Amino acid sequence: MNLADYLRRRRRLVDGALKRWIPAEDEFPPQVHKAMHYSLFAGGKRLRPILTLAAAEAAGGRTRDALPLACSLELIHTYSLIHDDLPSMDDDDLRRGKPTSHKVFGEAVAILAGDALLTEAFYLASRPDLMKGVPPRRRIQALWHLARAAGSLGMVGGQTVDILTQGRPADARTLEYIHTRKTGALIAASVAVGAVIGGAGLRSFRNLLAYGEKLGLAFQITDDLLDAEGDEKKLGKAVRKDPSKGKATYPALYGIPESRRKARRLVEEALARLKSFDRRANPLREIARFVLERTN
């Protein structure tokens, strides 16, 4: 398979669904809807929703059935970026090469746009007119995975520790906590949600979940590596900002070569979990390799 082509088609599918399903930009009140669209269509890679679709496929399900929850994952990811960038949090001016939400719309509307995107994620996932082919019990299970990963024991917990430890030297345990929660939890949930909607049995589900967990941590380590080595223009955001803020990163704690080895090992472990799957898991396999080799 051609991964670039696959990703392009999937991205188009997700973008189309998001445009169709979330309120239009000029819907009243336009300020909050413009802010939602601004961040949602700022050129994201759509990694999380694509993982959801690919996991549903690997589990033997239909892409179409997983599309609403795939969109939910992107909505939650986008809300988290808006809130993370706020002055009282990371205080970032740029995101994907564009001014951050609060720079464009002001802090109040940025907070509200984040709140609205998070809420919209659960709205989409529970719309009675979508996912008619999916048993309601599965939908609830998927919603539960989503909410658990995004909450105070998942992503919000990771962000809390990340914010509160800034400026202090990070130890390995804290770093592991932040990375598995802040980024890892939602990436793992992307896969879990797809697996549930796709109808995975218990053994398949466990393998897919483990794949997602390994991949999520590998993704965060390569993110740290890109930040340590990367090229500002390619990334569209300020690089090497993490050490200056005293942020915990893998390269800072383990050095670049060891961080690279760790990412590689995690991706190999993720791939090993897909051994019992047929070729419908090929997109998940290719995505894992892509995460290791990505340059932005």
Add this chain to the structure above:
Amino acid sequence: MNLADYLRRRRRLVDGALKRWIPAEDEFPPQVHKAMHYSLFAGGKRLRPILTLAAAEAAGGRTRDALPLACSLELIHTYSLIHDDLPSMDDDDLRRGKPTSHKVFGEAVAILAGDALLTEAFYLASRPDLMKGVPPRRRIQALWHLARAAGSLGMVGGQTVDILTQGRPADARTLEYIHTRKTGALIAASVAVGAVIGGAGLRSFRNLLAYGEKLGLAFQITDDLLDAEGDEKKLGKAVRKDPSKGKATYPALYGIPESRRKARRLVEEALARLKSFDRRANPLREIARFVLERTN
């Protein structure tokens, strides 16, 4: 029935469930969990969850089945208060007589605690180990009502317009928009969610929803009236702050006597919608009268 006694018992039921179901205060990371508990157990009236339980009862359902979603409504209400109080929003220092979340925990943790409470609402509502007696299809329908009421076309939309129109003279249409969305939507949803979980048929559901919509608007008008006439000590927050901030209120636009008449009319209309219900709707009836006569 003795309403005070009924409210006390229901409040105890909701408080117990919240304590049992949300992460403990010292759960890691403690900062965000402490902040969640601080606002959640700050002495709220629990009006929304009590309405959910009462609506489930009126529809012929079991209180127990509606308890998780009742808690979800309180979680969403609490998150909205934390975010509304933020410096970039209403910039309030006091809430229910206590320093606001950001005053105690700082802005970052206050935002994160709000995010976590909102997420927790959907987590609770989708927990597979709760509400086993409720058909999954109903749970999804209830979740949908909840998310719709809380999102950018509901509560967040109302808050957006409220923030963006401050300091400007409010016209009747804007005021109606803010009040039906910012407070009304979630109160109406409290009733709708209870009706769905309680298994209301279409006609009963429509009546209960209309009851909730009328009640929600009446509640906001009496809130404005309390603010215009109220006694600072009784309310535990600064009064008469709304005109000084140029906030749109009913008394400011229509005067106190006409606002009182409007609230009374709405409560009468709400009660009329309960005519076809038996005595299991008595709590809803009493609550409507209580909203009209409340002093805090």
